[in-house]
Every structure is written in C-alpha cells, then in structure tokens.
Amino acid sequence: METMNLIKSAISAVDPSKTSKLANIRPDMEIRELGLDSVATMEMVGYLEEKLETQFSDEVMIRIQTFGDLASLIENTRQA
Amino acid sequence: MSTPYRPDVSTKPATVVEALRRLRGVNDLGHTYLDNAAKPTFFSFDALNEAAEQRGRRLLARGLKKGDRVGMVLSQPKDFVISFLGCLYAGLVPVPMYPPLSFGKLDAWADGALRILLDAEASLLLTDAQLQNVLWQVVPKVKSLRDLLTVEKLDTVAPVTGDLPEVAPGDLCFLQYTSGSTSAPKGVMVTHGNLMANSWAIAVDGMALVPFAETAVSWLPLYHDMGLIGFVITPLVKGMAAVFIPTLLFVKRPNIWMQVMSDYKAQHTFGPNFAYALAVRKATDAELAKWDLSHSRVYGCGAEPIHLDTMLRFEATFERCGLKKGTIMPAYGMAEATLAMSFHPPGSQVFANALHDDGPAFVSCGRTFSLHEMGVMDEEGNLLGENVEGELVHRGPSVTPGYWKNPEATAACFLPSGWLRTGDLGFIRDGNVYITGRSKDLIILNGRNHHPTTIEWAAAEVEGVRKGNVVAFSVPGQDSEELVVVAETRPEPPAGTAENITRAVAEQLSLKVSDVVLLGAGQLPKTSSGKLQRNKTRQQYVSGELGKQGDRTLGSSGEKLTVAKHVAKSIWGRATHTASKIINRPTET
Structure with a gap:
C-alpha cells in the first residue's frame, strides 16, 4: 500500500490535474490509461528515483506497462 | 606551466575527421559526459581522438569496410559520441537510432528500430549491455545484419593496424532518419562536405564562436540532428568544449540543465520551446538564488513552434541568475539541410511580427548564412518576394543530396534548381525568416513529430x-x-x-x-x-x-x-x- 501511495504522490507532483483520478488506480491498470504525456511520465519516474535514491535501467523501464509492474519494480528496488 | 597547445582553427576543415584530427594534442579541453547519476567523465580532445580511432579500428576488425552502415542504439552520451566518431574515423556510416524513451512501448519501439535497420541495410548493430536483450529480437529479421555488438564487447576486440580508409568531402558521413511516427522511415544522406559547410556557417556566421574559449551544454538526443550536429560536430571546428547530459536524465530531472550551465560556466545551449517552459516551471527559489548564468551567451531555440511569451518568461525568470538580455536565439533548421538554415543574431532581443496587421505574431528566426539562401515559393514553384506567405525554400552547400535509396521522396523535396522544399509555411521580412505553419500538417509536441x-x-x-x-x-x-x-x-x-x-x-x-x-x-x-x-x-x-x-x-x-x-x-x-x-x-x- 505504501508503494501505491508513493506512486500516487509522484503523479500528483508532476501533474496536479490528475489528482482526482488517483482513486481509480489499480495494479492492473496500464500507466498510459492515466493520460500523462511522455514528459510528465518521465518526470514521475524522476520523482520516484529521487525518493528511492536509485536509477531504473532503460531496459527495465521499457518493460513496464501497469501500475502493478511499477509497484513491483519499486518494491524490488527497496529490498535490494 | 607551459601554455596549452592550440592548433590553428581559422580555416574550414574538409571533413569531420579532419576537424577532429586537428584537435589532437589539446589536452585541457574536450568533452565531459555525465552518466545517469550525473557523474562526469572527461575526455580531452586528444583522448577523444584516441578513443574514437581505437573504436573505429575495432569495428574494422569485425570485417566491416568503408561505406558500411552501422546502426547505433546507445543511450549514454559517452558511448554514443565515441562510437559515432569511431565510425567516421573508419569510413563507416553511422545510423543513429533512438533508444526506448518511456514505459511499455517495447513492441512499437522495436518495430521502429527494425524499419530503420531494413531501410539502411545496416551491417552491424551497436548497442550497450542494457539494451542488447531487447534488440536481439530484431536481428534475425534484418538479412544485411552480420552482428549485434555491445560497446563493452567491442572494447575487447583487437584493433586493426595500418592505414585507415581515406575520407573525402563528398563521402556520405551518416544517415539521419527523420522522426515521423507513421510514414516509412526516410534516411537523409548527410555528407562530410554538408556537415563542414553547415558547422562553419553556425560557428562563424551564426554564433561567432571564440576558439578554445567557450563551453556548450546539451541534453538533446544525440540520434537527432540538433544534438548531434549542434553539439558533437559543430564545436569541433572551433575547439569548443562540450558537456553532455543524458536525455532521460534531463527529462526526469529538468533542473539539471541550468545546474550544469551554472556549474560549467557554459556559454551555449539549445532546446525546443517546451524545454524552456519546463525550465521556468521547475526552477525553485533556492536554485534561482544559487545558479550563476552570467557567463552564458546563446540559448538556441528550435525544432518546434517558438512562443514569444515562453522566451520572454525564460529571460525574466533567470535574470536573477545573471542571465543577460538577448541570449535567447530562435533558430530554424531541418535534417534535409544538414541542420541550421537561419539563426536570430545572438545578443539581440528576440522579437515577433505579424504578417497582416490584425493577424497572429510569429517569432523571427533570423537570417540565413553566407553562401546560403532562403526563399518563399508558391504552389507552382514560383519564387515570391518578401512579406508574402508561401512555402519556405532553402539553397546552399548545406543542402544534402537527398534520401537514402528513395528517389521519389528525394525528387519531391529536392528541386533540380537546388532549392530544398522545407514543407513549412512562412514569410520573409527584412531578410528574417518567420514560420507560420507546417504545410505537411506535422504536429510537434514536446519536440517530437507526430x-x-x-x-x-x-x-x-x-x-x-x-x-x-x-x-x-x-x-x-x-x-x-x-x-x-x-x-x-x-x-x-x-x-x-x-x-x-x-x-x-x-x-x-x-x-x-x-x-x-x-x-x-x-x-x-x-x-x-x-x-x-x-x-x-x-x-x-x-x-x-x-x-x-x-x-x-x-x-x-x-x-x-x-x-x-x-x-x-x-x-x-x-x-x-x-x-x-x-x-x-x-x-x-
């Protein structure tokens, strides 16, 4: 749950207009369904990387489709 | 301490290799490559020559010969620049390709990569250890491909010795694939002569670069003409130092752009309109109080429609950091003309004009360079005078020979009279170029064409x-x-x-x-x-x-x-x- 909240705070930080949609986010929802543009999407990644003090690799990023994928990436990073 | 070595850079080099080679011996200036954690690695121009030559010799050791195309998917500036220049040293033709840029578009991205490799008939695909896994899937589909190599593996190959292939001004230097999202990819053939003509025009006419005294900073993608020619090739002709930020690092942390400008006391940078808007939006008070932009001289802006408001807001926001007025430099260019076609004069205030009294105002993109001409053409191909809207056309030594193995597309844009049809609508007033629209209907958002x-x-x-x-x-x-x-x-x-x-x-x-x-x-x-x-x-x-x-x-x-x-x-x-x-x-x- 903590991980999903972190993702939600990242989204609010890069695009406050999406705050009203945060309640709809489920692990199987595709990230692109949220309607962030490509720059805002990467800004969100930057926010997460800063909070987690890490960098995700390009190869890992391109394989991420859903919020669940992103959450498990974050959890793996935290455990590492 | 002895004075640092400075070669003569008062003449235009004939090829990119000549421009690079004459900087051999310069040990105190060169390239600084930041990695994803913003950690810098410095290569003096001398070290860059050595690294590029060795990489070129290693590529030749894999059985490649002059003119063979090498697809390059490299997201780290250090890997990209050394590999690109290495290809040129060896007479090989690099084909820069874009790395994955966002989430979950693996299939679409792999398909785009495949279409470019097929069109270019690439002999080799060069990538890095991170990306090779996602690229292996396209290899069996490209018959011309003999190998997929990572830069890490290439560095273990024994380099060939002896003479390198001769490179002439008329030789194809690299293929610049244009970034349309649906149409078949088209590779612009850029020659060494084109690159030197355009780089010299930019460095001398456009920006009056001071040899061995200035620094440029770029986060621009290196697979795209603005980043590649503007920051890798042009600085070589005048020995300008350059600092490269990985594109994704900038997108994730936009404030690194002005941070690096300040840290390196840099004079030059470039970005599309959206990046300037982002810089204004993201800068914090603490950062604005800390950054020193008083050394900077030219903030180029191009690649997408330029909004006067955004430019003025950028100047006003960063005035606190010592940014001088008149540093914003709107520019107009396209890959088919190598890179630049016109520059606003640096040091003068950006301005806009309307075609008709009550119409919308457009930002002036300045004048073209010596030896180059800008014109406006009607649909029948007649040249029009000033203050009339039509298709912008360009002529001169920077106009490329056309598209790789695509005579139809070449004939449609490159006229026998030497004029290049830009596909953009605009007008010319007092010699200044104004772009009013895209006749190709292209939509440009965040610097990408759709x-x-x-x-x-x-x-x-x-x-x-x-x-x-x-x-x-x-x-x-x-x-x-x-x-x-x-x-x-x-x-x-x-x-x-x-x-x-x-x-x-x-x-x-x-x-x-x-x-x-x-x-x-x-x-x-x-x-x-x-x-x-x-x-x-x-x-x-x-x-x-x-x-x-x-x-x-x-x-x-x-x-x-x-x-x-x-x-x-x-x-x-x-x-x-x-x-x-x-x-x-x-x-x-």
Whole structure:
C-alpha cells in the first residue's frame, strides 16, 4: 500500500490535474490509461528515483506497462 | 606551466575527421559526459581522438569496410559520441537510432528500430549491455545484419593496424532518419562536405564562436540532428568544449540543465520551446538564488513552434541568475539541410511580427548564412518576394543530396534548381525568416513529430465518432503547443465521447489532448472532392468560427468553455499583445 501511495504522490507532483483520478488506480491498470504525456511520465519516474535514491535501467523501464509492474519494480528496488 | 597547445582553427576543415584530427594534442579541453547519476567523465580532445580511432579500428576488425552502415542504439552520451566518431574515423556510416524513451512501448519501439535497420541495410548493430536483450529480437529479421555488438564487447576486440580508409568531402558521413511516427522511415544522406559547410556557417556566421574559449551544454538526443550536429560536430571546428547530459536524465530531472550551465560556466545551449517552459516551471527559489548564468551567451531555440511569451518568461525568470538580455536565439533548421538554415543574431532581443496587421505574431528566426539562401515559393514553384506567405525554400552547400535509396521522396523535396522544399509555411521580412505553419500538417509536441493521421485514427475508433471525419492539429497553449482533436459524431453520441477520445489518444500514443470539439455530420471543412482540410479547421478553431452548434468540452477536465473564452485565454491573444509592444522596436545588435 505504501508503494501505491508513493506512486500516487509522484503523479500528483508532476501533474496536479490528475489528482482526482488517483482513486481509480489499480495494479492492473496500464500507466498510459492515466493520460500523462511522455514528459510528465518521465518526470514521475524522476520523482520516484529521487525518493528511492536509485536509477531504473532503460531496459527495465521499457518493460513496464501497469501500475502493478511499477509497484513491483519499486518494491524490488527497496529490498535490494 | 607551459601554455596549452592550440592548433590553428581559422580555416574550414574538409571533413569531420579532419576537424577532429586537428584537435589532437589539446589536452585541457574536450568533452565531459555525465552518466545517469550525473557523474562526469572527461575526455580531452586528444583522448577523444584516441578513443574514437581505437573504436573505429575495432569495428574494422569485425570485417566491416568503408561505406558500411552501422546502426547505433546507445543511450549514454559517452558511448554514443565515441562510437559515432569511431565510425567516421573508419569510413563507416553511422545510423543513429533512438533508444526506448518511456514505459511499455517495447513492441512499437522495436518495430521502429527494425524499419530503420531494413531501410539502411545496416551491417552491424551497436548497442550497450542494457539494451542488447531487447534488440536481439530484431536481428534475425534484418538479412544485411552480420552482428549485434555491445560497446563493452567491442572494447575487447583487437584493433586493426595500418592505414585507415581515406575520407573525402563528398563521402556520405551518416544517415539521419527523420522522426515521423507513421510514414516509412526516410534516411537523409548527410555528407562530410554538408556537415563542414553547415558547422562553419553556425560557428562563424551564426554564433561567432571564440576558439578554445567557450563551453556548450546539451541534453538533446544525440540520434537527432540538433544534438548531434549542434553539439558533437559543430564545436569541433572551433575547439569548443562540450558537456553532455543524458536525455532521460534531463527529462526526469529538468533542473539539471541550468545546474550544469551554472556549474560549467557554459556559454551555449539549445532546446525546443517546451524545454524552456519546463525550465521556468521547475526552477525553485533556492536554485534561482544559487545558479550563476552570467557567463552564458546563446540559448538556441528550435525544432518546434517558438512562443514569444515562453522566451520572454525564460529571460525574466533567470535574470536573477545573471542571465543577460538577448541570449535567447530562435533558430530554424531541418535534417534535409544538414541542420541550421537561419539563426536570430545572438545578443539581440528576440522579437515577433505579424504578417497582416490584425493577424497572429510569429517569432523571427533570423537570417540565413553566407553562401546560403532562403526563399518563399508558391504552389507552382514560383519564387515570391518578401512579406508574402508561401512555402519556405532553402539553397546552399548545406543542402544534402537527398534520401537514402528513395528517389521519389528525394525528387519531391529536392528541386533540380537546388532549392530544398522545407514543407513549412512562412514569410520573409527584412531578410528574417518567420514560420507560420507546417504545410505537411506535422504536429510537434514536446519536440517530437507526430503525423495527424495517427492521432485521428486513434480518435476515430471511439464509439459514436464518424470514421474518417476527425481532424487533429496543434495550437499554441499556455507555454507550449497543445493538441486539439475535432470530430464529427453520429446523431446522439454516447455520453463521455469527448473524454473517450482523450483517453484513446492517451492510451495509444501517450499524448495529452488539451481540447476536444465534437461536431455534427458535415460541419468539418472539406474540399470539393471531400478531402478534410486540416489547416482550415485549425484556422476556424482559432478564430472561434468552428462548430458553433457543437458540444464542446475542455478535454480531460470536462470544463465547459466557449470557443471565444478559450481563445482569449490562449497564447494567441497574449503573444499578439506582447508582440505589439515589440513590433517596430529596432533590433538591438
């Protein structure tokens, strides 16, 4: 749950207009369904990387489709 | 301490290899490559020569010969630059390709990579350890490919010894694939002669670079002409130092751009309009108090429509950091003309002008360079005078020979008279170039080109929308371009049709639709033969004449607004207003 909240705070930080949609986010929802543009999407990644003090690799990023994928990436990073 | 070595750079080199080679022996200036953690690695121009030559010799050791194409997917600036210059040392033709840039688009990205490799008939694919796993899937589909190599593996290959192939000014230097999202990829053939003509024009006429005394900073993608030619090749002709930020690092942490400008006391940088808007939006008070931009001299702006308002706001915001007035330099260019076609004179205030008294104002992109010409052409190919709108055309030594193995596309743009048709609409006033629109209807958002058809197709799949009756275009928004979709619907379309269009475009293309206009059948402007008129639809939208009977919602927010209100809020109103204060003010040079 903590991980999903972190993702939600990242989204609010890069695009406050999406705050009203945060309640709809489920692990199987595709990230692109949220309607962030490509720059805002990467800004969100930057926010997460800063909070987690890490960098995700390009190869890992391109394989991420859903919020669940992103959450498990974050959890793996935290455990590492 | 002895004075550092400085070669003579007062003459134009004949090839990129000559430009690079003559910097051998310069040990105190060169390239600084930041990695994803912003950790710098420095290569002096001397070390860069050595690293590039060794990489070129290793590529030749894999059985490649002069003229063979090498596909390159390298996201780290250090890998990219050394490999690119290594290919040139060895007479090989690099084909820069874009690395994956976002989430979950593996298939679409791999398909794009495949189409470029097939078109270029690449012999080798060069990548890094991270990306090789996702690239192996395309290798069996490209018959010309003999090998996929990582730079890590290449560095273990024994280099060939002896003479390297001779490189001549007329030789193909690299293939620049244009970034259209749907059409078949087209590779612009850029010769060494083109590159030296354009780099010299930029360095001498455009920016008056001071040899061995200036530093450039770039986060621009290196697979694209603005980053590659502007920051890798042009600085070589005058021994300008360069600092490279990985593109993704900038997108994730936009403030690193001005941070690095300040840290390195840099003079030069470049970015599309959206990046300047982002820089203004993201800079914090603490950063503005800390950054020192007093050394900087030229902030180039190109690649997408330039908003005067954004430029002025950038200058005003960073004045606190010592940014001087007149550092913003609007520029106009395209890959088919190598890179640059016109530059606003650095050090003078950016300004805008309208074609007609009551029309919208456009930012001046300055004049073309010596040996180069700009013109305006009508649809029949007649040259028009100043102050008349038409297709912008360009002529001179930077105009490339055309598209790789594509005589039809080449003949359509490269006229026998030497003029290059740019596909852009514009006018010339007092020698200054103004771009008013894209005759190719290209939509440019966040610096990337999108064909309207892909967006229109995505919207047409939404229930209630009349297939084939959708038009997409961009308009100036608050500080950069915004996407608008206009669709005719069936009678009584389902509730939420506008929101569904927004969602469909976001899901399929990761693009944000800022406004959706729904019209009844037959309300979109069409030609007598029934063809949709995108430009006319856009004009009607901007002037508030479009779809008076239509149901109109402001895209994702669902907020209802009248056309007139929205247009009044948009940059059109403000740009024209601001410009009216600037028009007729003499340019400060």
